[in-house]
Amino acid sequence: MPELYKSRVLELNASDDRGINVVRTKIKDFAAVAVGSGRQGGYPCPPYKIIILDEADSMTEDAQNALRRTMETYSKVTRFFFICNYISRIIEPLASRCAKFRFKPLTEDIMNNRILYICQEEGLSLDSDALATLSSISQGDLRRAITYLQSAARLFGSSISSRDLISVSGVIPEDVVQALYSACRSGNFDLADKEVKNVIAEGYPVSQMLSQLFDLVVEADDISDEQKARICKKLGEADKCLVDGADEYLQLLDVASKTMQALCNLPQELCYES
Structure with missing residues (x-):
């Protein structure tokens, strides 16, 4: 009524x-x-x-x-x-005056069923890889998933690929994230600096890079929990600095150097001088 x-x-x-x-x-x-x-x-x-x-x-x-x-x-x-x-x-x-209710992200099955229904109604073609990518980059947020799907449909037509969805979402390609991580593992500061400059030159958001680096580090099986903790601590500090308006290049370079220090077990002074 x-x-x-x-x-x-x-x-x-x-x-x-x-x-x-x-x-x-x-x-x-x-x-x-x-x-x-x-x-x-x-x-x-x-x-x-x-x-x-x-x-x-x-x-x-x-x-x-x-x-x-x-x-x-x-x-x-x-x-x-x-x-x-x-x-x-x-x-x-x-x-303190309110009862708190926390809503979890939607499960992948629920997301996929709704997205497939929308694609059927709108005449869109989405293969299994694209569907998995959309579910991954939207992180359980159905509204975000629909927005990405709509943007991709406007730009690329009715047949949408995984690459199309990544390009409209602002998610950094995995090979770019992996290149920066590999440079940090090499222990070569100049190489890490080069990859950082590539990220900035391509216009990728550093906050997104920090988020994807976090996922990569947490899921890595070949580094210790102590190394993960040191890297994640620095990622959190850098993210806070970015929110406060810090320079993106300097923050990502600092993250790269601290990650290199943790992965290669380098003293701090050697990490910056290498």
């Missing part, structure tokens, strides 16, 4: 409506109005309204603090739903 939904549910994208003024006006005014219970238009209605804040982790800290007071005041007549990617960006007073 559209009229009932409009009066009972307020849905906001917090990445757009994320300022303190939105909390003090739109959210507070909606939360303050009481509603009746019983059946309306044949629908059972609970005695409260719902406010949904999508991408709530994009809200400013001041807005979240203002929202805390609103939640306390109107909790009897309004329920709040926060949808976020990073719960660590929700302030603790808000997080």
Whole structure:
């Protein structure tokens, strides 16, 4: 019932409506109005309204603090739903007032069944390799998978290959990742520097390179857990620096040198001087 939904549910994208003024006006005014219970238009209605804040982790800290007071005041007549990617960006007073539900990525079978249904309805041709690639690069996110599929269909037509999907997804080709990893294993700093410069020159996102390097290192069987831990620690530090606006070339070069140091058991000073 559209009229009932409009009066009972307020849905906001917090990445757009994320300022303190939105909390003090739109959210507070909606939360303050009481509603009746019983059946309306044949629908059972609970005695409260719902406010949904999508991408709530994009809200400013001041807005979240203002929202805390609103939640306390109107909790009897309004329920709040926060949808976020990073719960660590929700302030603790808000997080502690909520029941947390974590949704896992979809399984490969569910992803494949839905993608094949879409391909059948849209007249697209997707072979088994392309389907496996799409499932891998979307990492259980069906919306992302559909976006990649749509982009590939627009650019390459109805017959879509694994290479087409990789080109539209921004995923770095495995041979590029492997070349950088092999250069680090060689112990030759100049070779590693050359591969780093190739990555930057090709325009590949360094954050994506760090993610794929992480997968490669974790799955490697020929290096020790201690070496993996040292490399992964540096990958995490570099990723944080990139989020804070650090230079991509310098961060990837630092990762390469620290990876070389861990893989070749080199002292730090020798790693940089080689």
